[in-house]
Every structure is written in C-alpha cells, then in structure tokens.
Amino acid sequence: MNRDLLHQFRAIVGASGLFSSLEELHTYECDGLTNFRVMPLAVLLPASTEQVQGIVRICHRERIPFVARGSGTGLSGGALPVQNGIVISLARMNRILEVDLANARVVVEPGVINLEVTGRVQPQQYFYAPDPSSQSVCSIGGNVAENSGGAHCLKYGFTTTHVLGLEVVLPDGSLVHLGGKTLDRPGYDLAGVFVGSEGTLGITTKVTLRVVKRPECIRTLLAAFPSSNEAGAAVSDIIAAGMLPAAIEMMDNLAIQAAEAAVHANYPNCGALLLVELDGPAAEVEALMQSVAEICKKNGAWEIRVAQTDAERALVWKGRKAAFAAMGRISPHYIVQDGVIPRTALPQVLSEITRLSQETGLRVANVFHAGDGNLHPLVLYDRHVAGQEQAAEALSYRILELCLAAGGSITGEHGVGEDKKRMMSKMFSEPDLATMQRVRCAFDPLQLSNPTKIFPTPRMCGEKAGEYVPHPLESAGIAERF
Amino acid sequence: MLKTSSIEEKLQTAVGSQNLRAAALGDSVCGARPQFVAEPEDEQQLASLLSCANEMSVAVIPRGGGTKLDWGNPPKKAEVLLSTARLDRVLEHAWADLTVTVQAGSTVQALQNTLAQHGQRLACDCLWPDRSTIGGLLSTNDSGVLRLRFGALRDLIIGVTLALPDGTLASSGGKVVKNVAGYDLPKLATGALGTLGVITRAVFRVHPLPHSARTISFSAASLQIMQQHVLCIQDSQLAHTALQVRCAADGQPNADMLFEATEAGISAQESQLRTLLGTTRGEQAAESVWNARQQLWSSADRAVIAKISILPAEVANMAGDLQQIANVQKLPWQMVVQATGIGTLRLDGEPEHLSAAVAQLRAKLEAQGGSLVILHRPNTLASLDAWGNPGDALPLMRAVKQQLDPKGTLNPGRFIGGI
Numbered sequence: 035m036n037r038d039l040l041h042q043f044r045a046i047v048g049a050s051g052l053f054s055s056l057e058e059l060h061t062y063e064c065d066g067l068t069n070f071r072v073m074p075l076a077v078l079l080p081a082s083t084e085q086v087q088g089i090v091r092i093c094h095r096e097r098i099p100f101v102a103r104g105s106g107t108g109l110s111g112g113a114l115p116v117q118n119g120i121v122i123s124l125a126r127m128n129r130i131l132e133v134d135l136a137n138a139r140v141v142v143e144p145g146v147i148n149l150e151v152t153g154r155v156q157p158q159q160y161f162y163a164p165d166p167s168s169q170s171v172c173s174i175g176g177n178v179a180e181n182s183g184g185a186h187c188l189k190y191g192f193t194t195t196h197v198l199g200l201e202v203v204l205p206d207g208s209l210v211h212l213g214g215k216t217l218d219r220p221g222y223d224l225a226g227v228f229v230g231s232e233g234t235l236g237i238t239t240k241v242t243l244r245v246v247k248r249p250e251c252i253r254t255l256l257a258a259f260p261s262s263n264e265a266g267a268a269v270s271d272i273i274a275a276g277m278l279p280a281a282i283e284m285m286d287n288l289a290i291q292a293a294e295a296a297v298h299a300n301y302p303n304c305g306a307l308l309l310v311e312l313d314g315p316a317a318e319v320e321a322l323m324q325s326v327a328e329i330c331k332k333n334g335a336w337e338i339r340v341a342q343t344d345a346e347r348a349l350v351w352k353g354r355k356a357a358f359a360a361m362g363r364i365s366p367h368y369i370v371q372d373g374v375i376p377r378t379a380l381p382q383v384l385s386e387i388t389r390l391s392q393e394t395g396l397r398v399a400n401v402f403h404a405g406d407g408n409l410h411p412l413v414l415y416d417r418h419v420a421g422q423e424q425a426a427e428a429l430s431y432r433i434l435e436l437c438l439a440a441g442g443s444i445t446g447e448h449g450v451g452e453d454k455k456r457m458m459s460k461m462f463s464e465p466d467l468a469t470m471q472r473v474r475c476a477f478d479p480l481q482l483s484n485p486t487k488i489f490p491t492p493r494m495c496g497e498k499a500g501e502y503v504p505h506p507l508e509s510a511g512i513a514e515r516f
Numbered sequence: 517m518l519k520t521s522s523i524e525e526k527l528q529t530a531v532g533s534q535n536l537r538a539a540a541l542g543d544s545v546c547g548a549r550p551q552f553v554a555e556p557e558d559e560q561q562l563a564s565l566l567s568c569a570n571e572m573s574v575a576v577i578p579r580g581g582g583t584k585l586d587w588g589n590p591p592k593k594a595e596v597l598l599s600t601a602r603l604d605r606v607l608e609h610a611w612a613d614l615t616v617t618v619q620a621g622s623t624v625q626a627l628q629n630t631l632a633q634h635g636q637r638l639a640c641d642c643l644w645p646d647r648s649t650i651g652g653l654l655s656t657n658d659s660g661v662l663r664l665r666f667g668a669l670r671d672l673i674i675g676v677t678l679a680l681p682d683g684t685l686a687s688s689g690g691k692v693v694k695n696v697a698g699y700d701l702p703k704l705a706t707g708a709l710g711t712l713g714v715i716t717r718a719v720f721r722v723h724p725l726p727h728s729a730r731t732i733s734f735s736a737a738s739l740q741i742m743q744q745h746v747l748c749i750q751d752s753q754l755a756h757t758a759l760q761v762r763c764a765a766d767g768q769p770n771a772d773m774l775f776e777a778t779e780a781g782i783s784a785q786e787s788q789l790r791t792l793l794g795t796t797r798g799e800q801a802a803e804s805v806w807n808a809r810q811q812l813w814s815s816a817d818r819a820v821i822a823k824i825s826i827l828p829a830e831v832a833n834m835a836g837d838l839q840q841i842a843n844v845q846k847l848p849w850q851m852v853v854q855a856t857g858i859g860t861l862r863l864d865g866e867p868e869h870l871s872a873a874v875a876q877l878r879a880k881l882e883a884q885g886g887s888l889v890i891l892h893r894p895n896t897l898a899s900l901d902a903w904g905n906p907g908d909a910l911p912l913m914r915a916v917k918q919q920l921d922p923k924g925t926l927n928p929g930r931f932i933g934g935i
Contacts, residue, residue, distance in 0.1 A: 114656055134749060136829035137857075159753070180697045194700065195671050210909045216825045216886045217858055218657065218668070218707070220903045221932045222913050228702025230696050250753035270612055276635055276724035314755045315788075318781030374692045376613040388872070406694040407613070443695035450697055461697055462687070469678070469686035470699040476915035488698065 035075040035120075041097065043078055043120075046088040051126070053077040062121050065113040070452050074101070074115035081126045083201065083209065083239040089122060090226055090237065092206035099485050102237045104144065107168040110451030112179060112232045116486050122237060124175045131240070139198065139215050144175025149284040150180075160245045163190035166447065167355040178238050181230030183447035185281040185354065186311075188405035190246065190250075192447075193495045194229040199242035202228060202235075205478040215242050227473060232449050233484035235477040247454035252280070253323050254347045257335040258304035260399070263284055265306040266380040268333040269404045272310065273377070275329065275384060277322055282405035283309040288364070289399040289412070291359050296360035299353025302337045308404070309354060357401045358412065365397065365414035367423070369430045371450040373437035377407035386436050387411055394429050396422070403477030408439065408446035413459055435460065450488045459490050468493060518572055518850035520551060524651075527596065530568035531556050535602075543597050545577050546898060550597045557602050559677065559685055559716040566714060568681025569596050570925045576681075577927055578710040580649030581623060584656045587891050588709050589902050592929030600651050603716060606630045614722050615674065615691055620651030620715045633720055639666035639723045643810050651715040657707030661774065661806055664855050666723060669706050675719030676702040678712070681925040685716070693721045704916070711931045712920045726757075726776030732786060733801035734793060735768045742769040743832035748792055749773070750828065750855055753787050759855035762808050762833060765848045772805045773798075809852045810839035812862040813892065819864045820874055820893045820900075826886035828857040837880045845869040860891075867896045878904050903932040 035054065044052050053059060054076045063071045075098075080086045093100045099119035108112050115121050128145035134156050140151055148169040151162035165184035166172055172182070177193045178200070190196075199213040213225035228235050259265040265284050272279065285293065285307045293299055301307055310326050312319045325339050341347040361368040375383050384400070391398040399412040411433050415426035434444045434457055444450070444457045458467060467489060474481070475495035487490065517553055518526075531554045539550040556562040556789050569576045575593035578932035579585060580600050599619035609619040611634035618627050624638070624645040631637050642653050648727035654676075659668050666672065678701065688701035705715055742761055749759060758774035773789065775782045790798060812821055826834045831853050838861070842849045847869055853859030870893070878888040882905050888929030890902040906913065910933045917924075917935050929935075 134827075134829075135751070137827045138750070139827075181700075181779060183694060187694065191667065191671055192694070192696075194703070195667060204912070209905055210912055212909055214885055216827055217856055218823070218825050218887070218889075219907070220887050220889050220908060221906050222708055222712075223670060223703045223706060224909055224912060224916070226700055226706075230700055247751065249755065258551075263905060273612065273614065273724075276727065278724065313776070315753065315781055315785050317784035318755070318777045321778050357835050374690075374694050376610060376615070376692055378610070378612045403694070405591055407692055408694045441690075442692050443690045443697050445697050446692075446694040447696055454697075458698065461690075465684045466686045466688060467698070469680065469684060470688060470701065472919040473701070473704065473916060476912065476919045 037419060039092070040076065042092055043076065043089060044224065046079050046085050047078050047515055049065070051079040051081065062103065062115060062123070065103070065108045065111060067109050067111040067114070067451070067453055068124040070111045070114050072115040072117060072234045074119060074121040077121045077123055079123045079126045083203065086122065086203045086237055086239050087207050087209060090203050090205065093120065093482055094206045094480065097482065099482050101484050102175070102179070102203065102233045104179070105147070105171050106175030107172045108176060108180060108449065108451065109372065110445065110449040110453040110482070112449050112451035112487060113176070114452050116484070123174065127239065128129060135160060137215065138245050140245050142174050142241050142243060144173060144178070144238050144241060144338050146174050148172050148174060148177060151245070155245050159248045161248055162243060163246050164193045167358065174241050174243070175238055178229050178241055179231070179233045180447070181365060183408070185403060187281055188282060188403065189278055189280045194226060196244045197229050197241060200225050200228055200238045200243055201240035202238050204236045205480065205483040213242070232451060232486055232487055234474055235450055236483055251316040251319045252313040252347065253319050254341040254350050255302070255310045255323060255326055256339045256341070257308045257310070257330040257336040258302040259306045259308060259333070259335050261305035262384050263381050264334040265308045266404070268308060268330050268335065270378065271333065272328045275325060277326070279310050280313045281309070281311040282403070284353050284402040284404040285354065285357060286400040288397060289401045292360035292364045292399060293357050296361035297352050297480055299349050301353055304337070309310040309350060358410070360412060360413050361399060365416070367415050367417045369413040369426055370412065371409070371411045371430045371433055372445050373409050373434050373442060374446040375407045375409060375437050375440040375442035377404065379440035379442070380404070380407065383409070383436050383440055390429055390432055396426055396429055398429070403446070405444065406446070431457065452487055455490050457486055458488065523572055523574060524552065526568050526572060527552060527565060529555060529919060530564040531561050535561070539597055545594050545597070546586055547895065548591055548594040550577060550594045552595065553597045553599060555599045555602050559603065559679065559839060562598070562600070562603070562714060562716055563679040563683045563685050565598065566679050566681055566925070570681040570923055573923055574925070575928050576653070576925055578651070578714045580621060580652030581644070581647040583644045583648050584652055584658070584768050587902070588927070588930040590898050590930070591927060598714060600649060600714070607717065609634065610691070611636060615693065615719060616722050617691065617717060617719045618650050619717050621649050621906050624648045624650060632725065632783065635725050636722045637725050638672065638720055640672060641806070650718055653709045654706050654715055654718060655708060659858070660809060661760050661854060663738060663858070664759060665757040670703045672720050673702040673706060673718055674721055676705050676715060678705055678914060679714045679716050681713070681921045682925065684705055689719060691719050709931050711927045713933055714926070727778045728773060728782055729776045730782045730786065731772055731800045731801045731803060732789060733770055733772045733805060733807060734796050734798040735770045736796060737768060739763060739769050739832045739835045741800045742771060745771065745793065745796065746855055747829060749789070752788070752792055753818055754788060756785070758806070760808065761831070761853045763853070764850040765839065765842060772801060774806070809860050812850060812852065812860055816862065816892060818868045818894050819862050820897065821862045821890045821891045823858065824859045824861050824881060824883060824886065826857050826884060830884060831857065831859070834881065834886070838877055841873050841876045845873045867894055869898055871900055874900060891892055906933040
C-alpha cells in the first residue's frame with residue numbers, strides 16, 4: 035500500500051490502530067476457516083463510528099475493497115481478506131453503551147463479545163439468547179454479519195430475532211440507522227436484510243439487542259440410544275407431541291468419544307446421544323420432562339439422566355459445545371460442515387452420509403441441532419496422507435448436496451462466505467441470485483464491502499439481469515458452473 | 517402513453533382474456549379507480565402480467581383479500597388491480613418439520629384450518645383472518661397479541677417467492693427453519709406494502725397449538741398503575757403468550773393475559789400472577805377480549821386508526837400525552853396496547869381536529885424514537901401522510917426500490933417517503 039494512503043489511514047486511527055508489517059498482517063490472513071488465506075494490505079482498528087466512516091470514505095474514494103472483522107471465529111471465510119484490500123477490525127469498539135432492562139434492550143458496539151452481554155444482565159436474571167458455541171470469544175458484530183444461531187435458537191430464534199436496530203456505515207462512508215429500539219419502524223426492514231449479509235452491505239457500528247428474562251426452571255435430559263435412527267424417532271415424537279424444547283441436540287458415537295476425550299462430560303458410550311433441554315415455569319417443565327423421558331424410553335433409550343444441578347447441566351453442555359474442537363483428539367485434521375435438512379429426512383440423509391463415509395474410507399462424526407435439522411458433520415482426515423484432504427473436501431461438499439436434495443440448505447449458521455459460494459448456484463437459481471445482487475447494489479454500488487463473498491459470480495451494478503444462457507461446455511456436460 | 521384498448525390487448529395476452537376484466541367502482545383503491553382487474557391463475561401468469569404492465573409503464577396495485585387496501589398513502593396512479601385470489605392453495609404442510617408452504621392468495625383462516633388438522637398454527641392473530649390473505653398479511657406486516665411470545669411475521673417467515681416488475685420470479689430463504697444462505701429477502705418483502713415485488717408464495721415455520729389456554733383480566737385505577745403491573749409481569753418469569761392493555765379516554769384501563777400451556781402449568785402461573793398483582797384482583801375472562809383490536813374498526817368511517825410503537829416502559833407517558841392532546845381537540849379515543857409497545861389507537865372527531873391530533877402525537881412519539889402509522893382515516897383526510905418521518909435510511913430505501921422496481925410500477929406513491 036502506498037505511503038500516502040497509509041499516512042491518511044494512520045491520521046484517522048493513530049499509529050497503534052494501524053498494522054502494516056508482514057508479521058502483524060499474518061494474524062489476519064484467515065479467520066476460523068484456515069485453509070483459505072489472503073494477506074491484506076493493511077489492518078485498521080478504529081475506535082469509533084467516526085473513524086470507521088473516515089476509513090470507509092478513503093476506501094470509497096480510492097476504490098479499495100475492505101473486509102470487516104470481529105473476533106475472526108467464523109467458519110466460512112467471511113472475514114477472509116480480499117486481494118488488494120484492507121481489513122477493518124472492530125475489536126476496539128467493545129463497549130456496552132446502554133442497558134435498559136425496563137425495555138429489555140441492550141445497546142452495544144460491534145466488538146463486544148457475545149457472552150459479555152449475558153454477563154452484564156445476568157444479575158437481573160436476563161440473558162442474550164443466541165448462543166453460538168464460540169460465544170465466549172465471538173463478537174456481536176460478527177454474529178450480526180453471520181446471523182449466528184446456536185443450540186437454543188430452536189425456541190428463541192437467531193441473531194436476527196434479537197437485533198432490533200443497527201447503526202451502519204454504508205460502503206460510501208455515510209451513516210444510516212436501520213430499525214431502532216422500538217418495533218416496526220416505518221419503512222423497509224433493512225435491518226432484517228443486513229443481519230446475515232456477511233459483511234457485504236456495510237459495517238455495523240452500533241447494535242440494539244433484545245435480551246430475554248431467564249426462565250424459572252431449566253432442565254436438561256440426556257438419553258442414550260442404540261443409534262441415530264432411534265434418537266431421530268424420539269425427536270419426531272417430541273415435536274409431534276406439541277412440545278417446543280429450548281434445545282434438542284444429537285451426537286453420534288464418534289462425536290461422543292471425542293467430547294469425552296476432551297472434556298470428560300461423563301456421557302454414556304452409546305450409538306447416539308440426545309440432549310433435550312426444556313425451560314419455562316417449573317410446573318410446566320416438570321410435567322413435560324416426564325413426557326420427554328417416556329418418549330425416549332419408548333424409542334429405545336437405554337439410559338436417561340436429567341441433570342440435577344447447574345454444574346451438571348453446565349458439564350453436559352460443555353461436552354456438546356466442545357465437540358468441534360474435540361475432534362482434534364481423535365483425528366489430526368477435520369472439516370466442520372454445516373448443512374440443514376428438513377428434520378424428517380434425518381434417517382435417510384444419515385444413512386447416505388454413512389455410505390459416503392464407507393465409500394471414501396473417511397470417518398464422519400455427526401453433531402446436530404436435531405430440533406431444527408441443522409447438521410454439523412465433521413469429516414476427519416490426515417493432511418499428511420496424499421489425496422486425503424481433497425477427498426475430505428469433496429466428501430464434505432457431497433454432504434451439502436445431500437442436504438439440498440432433501441430440500442434443505444447449504445448453511446444453517448456458519449454462512450456462505452468464501453467457502454460455499456460455489457454451492458449457492460446449486461441452492462438458488464440465476465434469477466434468485468441476481469435479485470439478491472440487485473439488493474446488494476442498492477447498498478454497495480461499487481462492490482467494495484467484502485466483495486468476493488457469498489455470490490458465485492459477482493454482477494456489476496447496473497448490469498441488466500438477463501436470461502441465463504449456459505455455456506456450450508456446460509450444456510455438453512463437460513464443465514460445471516459454480 | 518398507450519391507448520386503453522392497446523393496453524387491454526397486451527394485458528390480455530399476458531394473463532388470458534378470461535382473467536382480465538374492467539374494474540368496477542368497488543375495485544377502487546383509496547378513491548382511485550383502476551381500469552382493469554387481473555386475476556392470474558398461477559405465478560408465471562402473474563409475472564407475465566406484471567412485466568407486461570411494467571413495459572407499458574402501467575401502474576399495478578396488488579390486492580389480496582382487500583381488507584387493508586386503504587393502508588398506506590393513496591396511489592399516485594392505479595391502472596391495474598392485480599388480484600392474487602386464484603393463487604390460494606396450501607402447497608405443502610410438512611407438519612413433522614413444522615413448516616408450511618402456501619400461495620399468497622390463500623386466506624389466513626384457510627391456512628389455519630389446514631394447519632389445525634395436525635394440531636398446528638401460524639402463530640399470528642391478524643385482523644379479519646377469514647378474508648385476509650397471506651400476501652396481504654405479509655405486505656402490511658400485521659401482527660396481533662401472539663407477537664409477544666412468537667415474534668412478528670419476520671420471525672415466522674422462512675422463505676418467499678416474489679414476482680418482480682420485470683417478470684423475474686425470485687425465491688429466497690428456503691423450506692427449513694434454520695438457513696443463512698443468501699440475503700434474507702423474506703424480511704425485505706414483509707411490510708414492504710407490495711412496493712418491491714408481488715409475493716406469490718411464502719414458507720412459514722409453524723407452532724403447535726397449545727394444550728390448554730386461559731385468559732385472566734384485571735383492571736387498575738390509572739394507566740400509571742397499570743404500567744407498573746405490566747412492567748412487573750414482563751420482568752417476572754411467567755411464560756404468558758399475550759398481554760394487552762385496553763384503555764380509553766374515560767374509564768379504567770383493563771389488561772388481559774393469555775396463558776397457553778398444560779393445565780398444571782397454567783394453574784401454577786395463575787397463582788404466581790395473583791401474588792404479583794397483590795390486591796388487584798384478576799378474573800378469568802372470555803376469549804372474546806382478544807378481539808378488542810379488531811373491534812376498533814367497527815363503525816369507523818369518521819375515525820382515524822393508527823398503529824403506534826413506543827418503548828414498553830413509555831406507554832403510560834405516551835397515553836398521558838395522548839390524553840392531553842385529545843382533550844384540547846375534544847376527541848374521544850380508545851387504544852389497545854401490547855406489552856411489546858405496539859398499540860392500535862382510534863381517535864374520533866372532526867377531520868381538522870383529527871389531523872392536528874395525529875400531527876402532535878406523531879411528533880411526541882417520534883421524539884422518543886417511536887412511530888405512528890395511519891391505518892385508516894376518513895376520506896376527507898386522504899392527504900394525511902400515513903407513515904411519518906422515514907429517518908436517515910430513506911435514500912437507501914429508495915435505492916432498494918430503484919433496483920427492484922425502477923419504473924415505479926408497483927403501488928406508486930403509497931409507501932414511506934413517496935416510494
């Protein structure tokens with residue numbers, strides 16, 4: 035990057051807010067998805083909305099692409115830098131600005147860590163509901179970009195359910211307010227569009243969140259089943275009985291082994307483990323918990339435990355939340371996949387995954403948010419065995435194709451980012467994608483904000499959407515469009 | 517501008533002559549009478565009609581059940597009324613997956629009836645469900661008392677198909693509850709008053725019908741005291757489904773709470789509620805109290821009905837402002853406010869007084885970050901802006917409109933900021 039521009043950036047963020055040496059930049063060359071790496075030209079750490087605006091105005095003037103970054107825990111390459119671009123880290127904008135419990139609102143800067151929001155309102159028995167497994171390190175700004183979920187979104191909804199208002203620096207440096215502290219602000223629900231847009235529509239600098247009163251009673255049941263089929267049938271019966279648990283999680287034997295090795299959660303060694311959490315008024319929870327236990331028994335659960343104390347409950351969850359990282363205990367390398375299926379397709383998709391695993395000789399551990407059909411298959415491999423990494427990647431994409439064939443989605447909570455943009459045209463038609471890109475053009479006509487993400491084929495703004503004509507090679511089945 | 521006969525010919529080609537008729541007086545939209553009414557049979561026909569109208573720069577007003585056709589500002593132009601009446605099928609109720617795919621012209625009640633066969637519901641109690649359609653419900657972002665527990669339509673919709681003015685049929689979202697692939701256009705379409713595209717189908721997450729339900733009502737000596745009760749309940753660990761306050765210029769405010777759970781759960785909560793309320797007595801009440809919002813529309817020809825939104829803790833202050841303003845203008849008022857801070861207000865009186873009161877109350881609300889949107893007004897007040905201050909995102913909203921409907925074909929002038 036030329037010295038003059040560096041000088042201008044430094045004038046905005048100060049010397050301590052600008053990284054431009056190679057060793058400093060290395061930290062930012064990837065996010066949680068480490069197999070994609072791009073070196074940014076510079077990394078800036080603004081401390082205020084005005085500083086973000088100042089940086090973005092320069093980017094706009096000089097046509098420099100930028101990528102916003104929170105804690106860098108994303109698993110789809112959303113915060114991966116782009117060629118010849120800069121990274122804007124929001125880590126220094128980490129203040130909780132306002133706590134208004136009479137209205138159940140908390141206003142934060144984007145760099146605030148997810149769990150800190152709950153930490154702040156816990157004494158008054160409130161919590162911030164979206165709970166991605168990385169919640170002790172991931173930032174609210176990153177959650178907004180990815181529309182993060184978590185185990186409890188079955189009942190409580192996703193980040194988008196809990197974001198009421200956003201202050202956003204648009205890609206031309208102007209400032210807008212989308213939504214607000216009150217509900218249903220007149221106009222288009224642009225906050226709804228912004229949440230989950232993976233940093234492609236601008237940078238949020240202030241977020242108004244809704245917090246939730248902690249329920250009177252929380253009970254977590256753990257049931258051991260011979261296999262995922264029986265556990266899956268139990269989930270169907272729970273839903274059919276008209277219950278909406280706070281969470282229903284499932285882990286298969288390989289995932290259980292890994293979690294045990296990592297955090298000793300004292301899980302039973304079984305084919306599939308179901309974890310059902312109910313919350314609400316005590317009388318209601320106790321009544322329903324009995325029904326859940328009966329349903330599990332009826333479907334072949336050979337061990338059922340209900341966590342009796344907060345400590346037991348915390349341990350049960352620790353095992354589940356550590357499941358991804360725990361794979362390191364049983365495999366040198368692994369790919370975390372994130373797909374969604376209609377929950378009823380679970381037995382069929384699982385047996386297909388097993389078949390693919392046998393076919394390729396690669397082990398696949400399965401961790402699911404079983405209540406909403408969000409699968410996290412973990413493909414295990416050894417990078418040092420020639421060809422295994424490629425085979426693992428191929429298998430992981432095959433699993434996504436299974437999800438799509440079942441009527442599901444290529445991502446339930448990790449986002450498309452860099453990783454899955456080539457799968458987007460398998461999930462959506464050309465007109466679908468073109469329409470989304472028209473919305474993008476309204477926010478970012480020059481395509482400077484995280485420009486290479488989400489969409490398989492970026493469209494220049496102003497380019498007219500025309501009918502898609504396949505390339506002759508594609509028609510002949512020789513080439514495939516990503 | 518093309519001749520009417522030539523327009524008719526082209527529209528007929530797009531939608532079939534049997535599906536196009538001349539508009540009658542009853543098809544008027546806020547006093548503007550369109551020339552034609554088109555009733556396409558399927559999504560493709562609807563998209564062709566739209567693109568045909570767009571090419572000829574003919575304005576299109578989408579219509580579902582017509583129950584809320586007077587919401588928003590009067591259209592600048594209204595040449596074709598596009599009815600979704602024939603797109604009325606529930607396409608797929610995947611009950612075990614708790615989702616449903618439904619065409620835009622289905623009435624809300626028809627959908628609810630289908631869902632109830634498997635003990636489920638769309639957790640949205642809208643106005644006039646027997647006539648309101650899914651497309652109209654989404655476009656107007658109507659919500660009732662269930663919103664407190666289940667969220668707004670934006671939290672229930674998981675997929676949408678839109679017909680854009682250029683004839684594109686575009687889907688976004690999907691058929692699974694959890695999905696973050698691509699932009700969330702279902703939310704963009706919700707509450708857009710049909711100004712960006714015509715919704716042709718939607719996918720929702722649905723909820724189980726409750727085991728049992730019980731309504732408890734109580735009253736308070738003043739709105740301040742009622743506000744304290746409401747805040748205290750909201751700060752408790754009760755898991756009620758709904759909480760509304762009914763109040764008016766005269767008389768005590770009443771509150772209604774809905775519990776939906778097992779019998780054991782409801783009884784336990786009722787006893788906790790009685791403890792919370794102290795000396796205020798709660799009585800079991802009939803389900804009909806939940807019609808209070810809809811009842812505001814009865815014999816309302818000369819009334820203004822508005823949706824107001826304020827922070828929940830500010831409701832009593834707002835009602836104080838309202839009382840003051842209404843006293844000066846000598847206007848009787850009635851209001852039903854949810855614990856979410858969203859309320860429906862009815863003001864009765866002479867047009868000039870109504871107009872002044874709306875302006876004053878809107879200014880008070882907007883100063884506190886709230887809003888006032890007019891849902892119904894007397895014909896003489898047609899020029900009263902329905903939306904209020906759009907805030908600093910208006911240029912961005914216009915840019916979105918420009919991208920999806922550059923010629924302003926859909927519902928021109930009806931939305932915020934003249935969109």
